[in-house]
Amino acid sequence: NAGVTQTPKFRVLKTGQSMTLLCAQDMNHEYMYWYRQDPGMGLRLIHYSVGEGTTAKGEVPDGYNVSRLKKQNFLLGLESAAPSQTSVYFCAAGPSGLPNTEAFFGQGTRLTVV
Amino acid sequence: AQKVTQAQTEISVVEKEDVTLDCVYETRDTTYYLFWYKQPPSGELVFLIRRNSFDEQNEISGRYSWNFQKSTSSFNFTITASQVVDSAVYFCALSEAQNTGKLIFGQGTTLQVKP
DSSP: OOOEEEEOSEEEEOTTOOEEEEEEESSOOSEEEEEEEETTTEEEEEEEESSTTOOEEOSSOTTOEEEOSSTTEEEEEESSOOGGGOEEEEEEEESOSOTTSOOEEOOOEEEEEO | OOEEEOOOSEEEEETTOOEEEOOEEEOSOSSOEEEEEEEOTTOOOEEEEEEETTOOOOEEETTEEEEEEGGGTEEEEEESSOOGGGOEEEEEEEEOSSSSOOEEEOOOEEEEEEO
16 A cells, blocks of 8 residues: 655756656545645645645645646646745645544655756 | 744754653634644654644653643643654644645754764
């Protein structure tokens, strides 16, 4: 049981390049999330989805787009990468939106934009 | 607005010492949920505990214990007899009560346990 898998694990981009981060879950969870982790700031929510075909903005959505075409996948896109997007990105998946359920996190993607 | 504050940026202890990590939260919701996560040097996030706002009982799990006090809006985490393997970044988080499952994280506390 892989849980939540993020692809790739590491990536270096040049400013202005685009890329897509893939989050795949095999737990049939409805809710999926993308967070970014920056030193001294904890994790901040970028976008989330409460079900297939739905997406919503989180705390820091600017510069990112997401799609949830299939229930098991949640894609995070950077159309034109900027150095400020250098961060560690975490995907999470949860069985429902009820706050009393834990979210399951992927192992993270370390992205560097030069 | 909801907020989680972990005022301790870094803590260093010697093995076998007890250590308490502080977490203070702000929320207007009457129903909410609090979490602790551990992030070891390998980078993954490890779920430690979840507590809802209606359950103020302290919880103990092995060397770990949690003290939830609504009166002071705190959810502190104590490691008894710390070990080198406890060295990690620890995050406290708050979940909204709006059925979205979104987590609001504190800044994290880096714990270093020296042998």
